[in-house]
Amino acid sequence: MLYTSTPSHCNFTDYWDRFYLATPHLKPSMFATHTAQHWLTQPTDLLEIGCGNGRDAVWFASQGHSVLGVDLSQNAIEACRKHQSKAEFQTADFSNLSLGRQFSAVYSRFNLHSIDDETEAQALSSVYEHLKLGGKFMVEARTIHDTMMGQGERISEREWIHESHYRRFLDPDQFLDNARAAGFIPEYTLVSAGLAPWGDADPVVMRVVMRRD
Numbered sequence: 248m249l250y251t252s253t254p255s256h257c258n259f260t261d262y263w264d265r266f267y268l269a270t271p272h273l274k275p276s277m278f279a280t281h282t283a284q285h286w287l288t289q290p291t292d293l294l295e296i297g298c299g300n301g302r303d304a305v306w307f308a309s310q311g312h313s314v315l316g317v318d319l320s321q322n323a324i325e326a327c328r329k330h331q332s333k334a335e336f337q338t339a340d341f342s343n344l345s346l347g348r349q350f351s352a353v354y355s356r357f358n359l360h361s362i363d364d365e366t367e368a369q370a371l372s373s374v375y376e377h378l379k380l381g382g383k384f385m386v387e388a389r390t391i392h393d394t395m396m397g398q399g400e401r402i403s404e405r406e407w408i409h410e411s412h413y414r415r416f417l418d419p420d421q422f423l424d425n426a427r428a429a430g431f432i433p434e435y436t437l438v439s440a441g442l443a444p445w446g447d448a449d450p451v452v453m454r455v456v457m458r459r460d
């Protein structure tokens with residue numbers, strides 16, 4: 248059973264199960280195309296954590312990468328498996344992975360702001376264990392510079408529930424410290440709007456690429 252010791256505001260598996268029942272397949276994110284262009288220049292064995300409905304995993308596979316996508320939501324994984332794709336999918340908790348193999352790259356988009364501090368620490372350790380030496384971990388997440396921070400019910404300074412949805416806005420400097428403490432070497436950081444516009448919203452997000460040493 249997952250999340251047995253997790254506070255109720257972080258128990259969002261039901262939220263994502265409902266979301267993926269209602270959400271059709273989407274085109275790849277801007278972060279996926281950036282990642283492929285700049286960081287996956289050779290065919291790569293890639294793990295996507297929190298793959299959602301598979302929009303990016305399916306696209307990475309179409310670009311010649313060998314892809315495993317994992318997500319905690321069973322509805323998400325069932326939707327992913329319906330795509331015509333070479334990508335493989337598995338239901339798994341990315342903060343406690345035991346996949347029995349290591350990957351050359353791990354990709355995470357819009358997941359790390361959906362978990363609490365303790366789960367982030369577990370996720371960094373879990374990803375580290377599943378990366379080959381020299382492998383890259385690519386992350387995009389919401390930040391404290393997002394105007395959405397402060398909307399809804401306050402859990403803590405950086406944690407808010409808006410329309411039934413928990414978010415923990417990341418402080419980029421703090422996150423980089425956490426990543427270094429977990430053994431990663433940050434190689435690229437960008438904090439900006441214009442990277443993940445969605446409808447009327449254009450949040451200031453953080454992109455980090457780091458290496459396992």
Ligand SMILES: C[S@@+](CC[C@H](N)C(=O)[O-])C[C@H]1O[C@@H](n2cnc3c(N)ncnc32)[C@H](O)[C@@H]1O
Nearest residue numbers: 263297298299318319320339340341356357358
């Ligand atoms: C905002 S969605 C992002 C989905 C996808 N990466 C995208 O960019 O469209 C966050 C995803 O993280 C998944 N997730 C959150 N915590 C997780 C965990 N501990 N293990 C696996 N998946 C998790 C949720 O089920 C959800 O699919």
